[in-house]
Amino acid sequence: MISPRRSPRAALRSRWDSTGLREITRGLGTLDAEIFETIAQSHSPGLDAVMPRLTRAADHSKLWFAIAGAMALGGGATAQRAAVRGVVTVGVTSVLTNQIAKRIRSRPRPETASVPLQRRSRRTPTSNSLPSGHSASAAAFAMGVGIEHAPTGLVLGGLAGLVGLSRIATGAHYPGDVLAGFGIGATIAVIGGRLVPPITTHDIAIAPPSDVPAPACPAGAGVVVVGNPESGSGNGRQVLDKVRALLPDAEIIEIGPDDDMPDLLRRAAERADVLAVSGGDGTVACAAPVALEAGVPLAVLPGGTFNHFARDLGIRSVADTVGAITEGRLTRVDIVRLNDDTVVLNTASIGAYPHFVRTRTRLQHKRSRPFATAVALMATLRRTRPVRIRVDGVVMETSLFLLGNSLYRPSGFAPSRRLRIDDGLLDVRILEVGHRFALARLVGSMLTGRLERSPLYHELQVPEFSFSAVDEPLVVAHDGEVGESYDEATFRVDYRALSVYTPAPRR
Template sequence: MTSRSLLEGQGVRQITGGLGTLDREVFEAVAESPSMLLDKAMPVLTRAADHSKLWFAIAAVLAATGSPSARRGAGRGVITLAFTSLATNQGAKRVWKRARPNRTLVPLVRRSRRVPTSNSLPSGHSASAAAFAVGVGLENPPLGLGLALLAGLVGLSRVATGAHYPGDVFAGFGIGAAIAVLGGRLVPPIVPAKLPSTEPLVIDTPERPEGDGVVLVINPASGSGTGTRVIDEVREKLPKAEIVELGPDDNPETVLREAARRAEVLGVGGGDGTVSAAASVAVSTGLPLAVFPAGTFNHFAKDIGCDTVERTVSAIRNGNVSCVDLVCLNEDQMVINTASIGAYPLFVQTREKLEHKVGKPLAGMYAMLHTLRRGTPVRIRFDNKTIQTSLFFLGNSVYLPSGFAPARRTRMDDGLIDVRILETGKRFSRLRILTAVALGRLERSPLYHEIQAPEFSFEAVDGPTPLARDGEVGNTYDKASFSAKYRVLPVFRPLL
């Protein structure tokens, strides 16, 4: 060994020895500090953190909240804690040998009741605390900050009660944080999408306190009789509005076009299929549209803020009109909500039937499994690639949340088409999709395709395929081309 190597070894030993001396001196300073706060709070806190009871309790509280990021953080925190505990107790503590501090220096009232027998380096309590705090913080930074402060106090409690040196605590913090960060690299946290926000396009429209010039076309039998109730409310609140009741043999589009000839405002009440026909007539005739929620689900009415008759009536009385987007299919048909191919309608029906009984996550899991088993796959070509899919969704404007359970739109004038596709033609695709759904990571799966663009088109590889539009199965198509019609439809709606 050269003299240089000897000198370097002596230098490392001197630094290590100096750090060890400093570590012991800091421990003694904390141990000998006369503090009622340390005497009372530290033993309680360190006992709460025994066997990670504190963190499991916090995870249960977070999981019970309505915040998706808090629930994801709770799951990530617990999983990270489990890996960290295993790595610390079965790995690090067996590698680094270090005796525990001299507990007699700590006041009796502050000493932990349980005397640890494992090596002192690193602190398992501190590693678990950092792992949980950083794990939660990756999904919800504000919660992570608060938990990091609590984790720091847990680390202090291990020194104050005589269980560890400060160096043990810092080593534990480093291990726990490193494992949490590594987990974040392997399974990246979900970053909520931020949608662009612009001012709505408001149209000057005269007030109509009694419904002058409004012609309402409505099916009394729609929504299991809801249409009749809507008719009664409109007659009472807008006495000058003309009401045209659709009969069982009437063609809604024909009746709507006749009504538009004498209307200043075209009103419609019925399912989304009827509303879609009315939207097409309103655009072609240049009339504003008033939508009354008389169908079963009323997706379009809800998304424009007209989920009650009173809201639509108020908008008509006050002359509140703004413009929303439509999607044009093959240049001759309008889509107000969604279009789909494959078994997407079956997926939605199954999920909505169960979600009120077992909750949306379990209902979505079952609906996905049911649909993947029962649905007939379709091969389509888009963007110069061919894939097989059983679930294809296309929406007018961007839907939330991300993933394959789009439920709502926060705006309807962004000029975009929202496309979600599940690819089912690859090896073990069903198992991979279900696993991703169970872990809440579907949107990161290579089998999931999400596109937001002003235009989208596809070609059915194996011949014409049926396409459902606004909840109703329509024609079959070899090719389908969709284009967003930006703010083309003026509608009566509450102004924000």
């Protein structure tokens, strides 16, 4: 078969296009080299003194890990989240830069003859020059932190720019390599921010906290502590020992393997001025209705594995709870009642959400949270059977359904924590799958940060929510425990019904 001949004009245009592209590339390369020479040949005592030290500090991201550690130890919850996001973003960026980006196009390192001797790197890098790994990690950390806390990210952005300059000044990279590294790091940070949005405050107006006058209990008189010594992989025993040391007048009851926990809690509440409970979220959820029925306040000691309820109350340690008891810091928080008889403190779910959480938690030990979230979502939607529910007369087929007590952040299907537990609202999130190409559409929406606008995703903030099972009774899991099956389920907020001890807010 004879291929059609191109016209002379088309052939001339093709040759001009390829020649023009080569000329542009050659021109950019020449400009890149000239800028490098200008910076390298500049005689500045400041550059000579600062740039080598700065570039060595950024080797293997030591500078960013040190800053993240300082933020985690000395900052509040926002600083800690920013530090974690920054470190995770650096990890992902480092892998992609060194294992993929540096292998796309070969470019030798610059000649360092023009760089002053005192400014040169102590060792000459042997890897490909394009892109700059130091610059990619610098931009990733600064952008990652900035997504959670913009002022800190702005300051770190200036430091990241200096790190990039140090790579040129010491002769390790051309300016183009640095710009490419900045672009890679910033892009990965933005994608991470789309997959796992930052935790921000809601726009919904919430009444001030409802503080309750309470007498101080310096030694724990009138406090009855019910604790599971086997909770939290043995951490429960340490919690009870700390309570004995800090509250010598408190009565401590250890839950044995053959004890009936609800009965034990009821008998303890009958003689308690304060019912304290040590254990995981399931234990706390069992104690909450007992405290409500007895009319006594609840003190939560973080003795479980995750301690979601205690963490969202601002309790990080036993000392936080003990301090609240001894100072008499008592407030009221919401609970959720399922069909008016079951108390939910944190979340309730049907379908595959428990499987999704377990998969994501397992992957997070090895991968970044955004990657773990995306993989867990795809695995859950692919392997689990969806269920059908009827909401306000509309039948929905869903694989992921989550209902939270108060508003969780961030939006989407990776909720992390609550800033308040007293807003009087349910946080309902439903993911529909009964549509063509649902998985591809959902993943695309997550990657572009448009999940909230997807017609397959519903996020509601309401004081009451009901659904009915279409095919068969559905198991409702709540607070880390597998619950009962329901044909009809109604969730209602009991506004600020539970009195709990909380520490002073951290600034």
